[in-house]
Amino acid sequence: MKRDLVAIGDLSDRDIMQLLALADQISSDMRSYAHVLDGALLATLFLEPSTRTRLSFEAAMLRLGGRVITSSDAKTSSASKGETLADSIRMVSAYSDAIVLRHPHAGAARLAARLSTGPVINAGDGGHEHPTQTLVDLFTLRREKGHLEGLFVVLYGDLRFGRTTHSLARALVRFGASVLALSEPGLNLPKYVVEGVRGTGAGVGEVEVAGLEALVGSRLRGTLLLPPGLGATPSTLTLLADQVDAIYVTRLQRERLPRGAGEIRALPLIDRVFLEAAPFRRAVVLHPLPRVDEINRNLDDDPRAAYFRQAAGGVPVRMALLGTLLGAFPALEAASAGLALAPETAVCAEPACIAATEPQAVPPEWFRGVDGGLICAWCEHAAT
Numbered sequence: 001m002k003r004d005l006v007a008i009g010d011l012s013d014r015d016i017m018q019l020l021a022l023a024d025q026i027s028s029d030m031r032s033y034a035h036v037l038d039g040a041l042l043a044t045l046f047l048e049p050s051t052r053t054r055l056s057f058e059a060a061m062l063r064l065g066g067r068v069i070t071s072s073d074a075k076t077s078s079a080s081k082g083e084t085l086a087d088s089i090r091m092v093s094a095y096s097d098a099i100v101l102r103h104p105h106a107g108a109a110r111l112a113a114r115l116s117t118g119p120v121i122n123a124g125d126g127g128h129e130h131p132t133q134t135l136v137d138l139f140t141l142r143r144e145k146g147h148l149e150g151l152f153v154v155l156y157g158d159l160r161f162g163r164t165t166h167s168l169a170r171a172l173v174r175f176g177a178s179v180l181a182l183s184e185p186g187l188n189l190p191k192y193v194v195e196g197v198r199g200t201g202a203g204v205g206e207v208e209v210a211g212l213e214a215l216v217g218s219r220l221r222g223t224l225l226l227p228p229g230l231g232a233t234p235s236t237l238t239l240l241a242d243q244v245d246a247i248y249v250t251r252l253q254r255e256r257l258p259r260g261a262g263e264i265r266a267l268p269l270i271d272r273v274f275l276e277a278a279p280f281r282r283a284v285v286l287h288p289l290p291r292v293d294e295i296n297r298n299l300d301d302d303p304r305a306a307y308f309r310q311a312a313g314g315v316p317v318r319m320a321l322l323g324t325l326l327g328a329f330p331a332l333e334a335a336s337a338g339l340a341l342a343p344e345t346a347v348c349a350e351p352a353c354i355a356a357t358e359p360q361a362v363p364p365e366w367f368r369g370v371d372g373g374l375i376c377a378w379c380e381h382a383a384t
């Protein structure tokens, strides 16, 4: 039975720990893995811009002895002639042993996984999920801090359209870390992420954040996600000295902002002054990159700036994943039965959902019931 990686929820806790341990081993002795995937062929299909994700997947495949075919320019692929994703995937699946897909529409990788005979890995589906970035982020946090359980992580920036934090917030809470989500105004974590975390028994609530007034001029509001067992969230959170273990910064995803969104007031720049504030003194700074203007370049040689070490981790982590999904390393746990889908007459309200853009390829039963409503099984937005 093939395994895909479409959402971070597709991996069990044990799967994630197995992949991170393997990535650790690989990074300490990369050359001894040079023939693990001899003869295997990976297709990278990137219909949105990418530097790190595509290159690190390709480097990972080549370092395992495999080979790569790529289509990395949406303008020169047949998508620009009107070919559907469904048709492209049927064909690329026949050409290769596994597919890494980046696509502008939420749910695209889930559709591809249904149609491909080999494993499909989601390298970003619109504003929805980016599970392999989360594996890289967890790998980095473990290396920098020694563990995940008990960490206090601040997510900072565009948490609505930035897909990396959607996968990361869910994973951190699963591993016992607490998350404070501080977003640009109007760009907070989507409801489906927050409610999904609440559904695991975590404490979830809106908080007023005290302790940063000197830095930001006023009290910020944020969303606090506390792993199960830590109790209810307070209404005011006073950040203590040295409390923050990591601050995960994301850029404003201008390409996904709705037309006419206007100028979005940005959160303060992360620089040396920011990290002098007592709660952040021991915080490592992560960023999935590319950085635009969220982190001052004067921070790059500060030992707490971990974003380039983080990017380097992309190769061993993706080697572990490719080798596992292609059968060269111990298998992951059996996939869960998947979403229990029921035929519904609802409509997904998200215009950037694959169900809206390729209605002929997605089955009609694409909703699942959650407390008090229906969620689109492709993009996870609520149905109307």
Ligand code: NCD
Pocket: 052, 053, 124, 130, 133, 162, 163, 164, 250, 251, 288, 289, 290
């Ligand atoms: C991110 C992405 O594509 O979502 N980049 C990455 O994969 N490292 C973040 C971003 O583009 O801002």
